[in-house]
Amino acid sequence: MDKIQFFITDDLSIGLYSEKDKDIFHSKTGALKEAFDKFIIPSGLVNYVDSQKSVKILDICTGIGYNLKSALTCLENRNAQIDCIEIEKDYIMLIPFIFDKINNFDLKVNILDKILKTGIDFNILYECVNSYIYKNDIYFFDPSMINFMHFIKNSAYDLCYQALNCSNLHNIYYNYISNNNINSQNINKYNDININFFFDDARKIVIGLNEYYDIIFLDAFSPQKNPVLWTINFLSLIKSKMNFDSILVSYSKSTPFRSALKELGFFIGKTYVDGVDMGTVASLNKRKIKNPLISFDLELIKTRSGIVYRDPDLSDIPSQIIKRREIEQKFSSRISHTAFLKKITE
Numbered sequence: 404m405d406k407i408q409f410f411i412t413d414d415l416s417i418g419l420y421s422e423k424d425k426d427i428f429h430s431k432t433g434a435l436k437e438a439f440d441k442f443i444i445p446s447g448l449v450n451y452v453d454s455q456k457s458v459k460i461l462d463i464c465t466g467i468g469y470n471l472k473s474a475l476t477c478l479e480n481r482n483a484q485i486d487c488i489e490i491e492k493d494y495i496m497l498i499p500f501i502f503d504k505i506n507n508f509d510l511k512v513n514i515l516d517k518i519l520k521t522g523i524d525f526n527i528l529y530e531c532v533n534s535y536i537y538k539n540d541i542y543f544f545d546p547s548m549i550n551f552m553h554f555i556k557n558s559a560y561d562l563c564y565q566a567l568n569c570s571n572l573h574n575i576y577y578n579y580i581s582n583n584n585i586n587s588q589n590i591n592k593y594n595d596i597n598i599n600f601f602f603d604d605a606r607k608i609v610i611g612l613n614e615y616y617d618i619i620f621l622d623a624f625s626p627q628k629n630p631v632l633w634t635i636n637f638l639s640l641i642k643s644k645m646n647f648d649s650i651l652v653s654y655s656k657s658t659p660f661r662s663a664l665k666e667l668g669f670f671i672g673k674t675y676v677d678g679v680d681m682g683t684v685a686s687l688n689k690r691k692i693k694n695p696l697i698s699f700d701l702e703l704i705k706t707r708s709g710i711v712y713r714d715p716d717l718s719d720i721p722s723q724i725i726k727r728r729e730i731e732q733k734f735s736s737r738i739s740h741t742a743f744l745k746k747i748t749e
């Protein structure tokens with residue numbers, strides 16, 4: 404419970420910092436802004452929306468769900484599947500309740516419905532969310548959703564019972580909004596969206612997925628801190644879940660990550676935010692890449708800093724993966740990063 408801290412980001416959406424992982428979940432410039440700038444816009448999701456095509460998304464490292472919720476804001480009344488992988492169940496339970504600046508009650512109720520359908524007991528979720536509220540500032544949470552949670556708990560116990568039995572939470576929601584005289588119709592705009600949650604190490608989950616995804620979000624902690632989801636072996640596994648036109652999107656622009664993508668045969672592009680290189684997109688289809696890596700990036704990949712992280716059995720802990728790369732770097736005949744930078748400025 405004490406392992407995460409909440410903070411207000413520059414766009415006023417709430418971000419998290421993990422004490423345990425010593426890493427931020429979200430950019431200080433805006434948790435919601437980051438989701439759109441680095442994931443939703445570069446993924447080309449809007450093209451699927453415009454063309455009315457159904458879309459399958461894999462959200463690796465869902466956390467408190469900014470990428471998931473931002474994607475859903477584009478997918479009202481659309482046909483889609485979003486599979487979400489997150490190792491910490493608590494974070495998933497917080498998704499509908501965080502103050503994220505997404506003013507879409509319907510969207511959040513649908514996520515809550517899907518969370519309860521994974522078999523999580525409503526009372527456990529209630530205890531979990533309350534324990535975070537108790538230890539943190541109430542302004543970090545979405546007041547409408549907190550009220551709705553109390554409504555389920557206190558005044559609609561029999562309806563809540565239905566929810567626990569996996570009937571549609573939407574009925575409770577409709578009852579709630581009617582009671583609160585909110586002018587709304589009983590139309591579920593997310594009826595055709597299938598959201599699935601998987602709670603485990605993404606390495607174990609992705610192996611078992613029998614799908615090809617159009618869009619994959621990779622939002623793991625930074626490679627230097629925790630490389631387990633940035634190894635060439637894990638990226639190869641991700642590749643096996645992509646078709647020719649699929650796109651992999653990440654906030655990371657780390658050299659070993661881009662180097663692994665290159666070695667795996669991807670075409671790689673940069674994500675520019677306000678003119679600055681702030682992330683990576685990769686696809687097997689060259690035409691999907693708008694801003695390809697420039698020669699500087701490609702040369703950088705050939706240096707020692709481009710030596711990839713490896714995890715041959717997809718089971719090593721971060722320190723083993725980091726050590727393995729350090730040894731490979733030590734014995735490599737490649738030019739060092741520093742020597743490379745010196746050479747190009749001469």
Ligand SMILES: C[S@@+](CC[C@H](N)C(=O)[O-])C[C@H]1O[C@@H](n2cnc3c(N)ncnc32)[C@H](O)[C@@H]1O
Nearest residue numbers: 428464465466467468469470490604605622624
């Ligand atoms: C940078 S945060 C993701 C932020 C998230 N996308 C959001 O919008 O809140 C990284 C997340 O990866 C999760 N994680 C770390 N290692 C993981 C693993 N091996 N498999 C799955 N999830 C993992 C952490 O619990 C954390 O929630």
